Amino acid sequence: MADNKEGAQTEMEEEVIRKCTDNFAEYFQVDISDETKTIEDNIEDLLASLDEFSHLADTIRNDSSQILFLLLPELCAKCQSLPTVFNRIDQLEVFIDKVKQCVLELENLVDTAEQDLGSNSIQKVLNSIPYLGLIQKKTAPSVESEKGEFKLPTLYKTSDYFKPIPKEKSLDSEGIVTQLEVDLQK
Numbered sequence: 001m002a003d004n005k006e007g008a009q010t011e012m013e014e015e016v017i018r019k020c021t022d023n024f025a026e027y028f029q030v031d032i033s034d035e036t037k038t039i040e041d042n043i044e045d046l047l048a049s050l051d052e053f054s055h056l057a058d059t060i061r062n063d064s065s066q067i068l069f070l071l072l073p074e075l076c077a078k079c080q081s082l083p084t085v086f087n088r089i090d091q092l093e094v095f096i097d098k099v100k101q102c103v104l105e106l107e108n109l110v111d112t113a114e115q116d117l118g119s120n121s122i123q124k125v126l127n128s129i130p131y132l133g134l135i136q137k138k139t140a141p142s143v144e145s146e147k148g149e150f151k152l153p154t155l156y157k158t159s160d161y162f163k164p165i166p167k168e169k170s171l172d173s174e175g176i177v178t179q180l181e182v183d184l185q186k
Helices: 003-026 033-117 119-129 179-186
Strands: none
Touching: none
């Protein structure tokens, strides 16, 4: 019986130990599925951001090479043609000043002629109508008899200010003159 008692006690002890180990096992069983899901989502977001960044870096690299090998030489070629354009602009400014000076001179001559002739716009209109007996027509003094002959002032010539553009240096439609326009000017 003693063996029975000892065997029953051993079984009880084993049962208590089993229950105790099951209880401890329950403490160590942790549900980390929520945490792993969050970590996996963060990893996917980081991978997507890394993919976007690598695509952006490739695009920048391609655009940089395109700018370096295609657009930069075109820009340099355009810059080399700029002094010609600047010279033409300077010539145009000088030409405009000369035209302005000639127009002012001609306006002064016209004003002087109108004062000398005593012209009045209403009188001119009425004098141009055949005599109806209503208005007595005054005889205007002759310009040739009082002042002499009219002398035309020296005017400008555009060829003095604008030289023909050589065929190889003509600019495209984005510039100023096309080859067709150069041919038409001749």
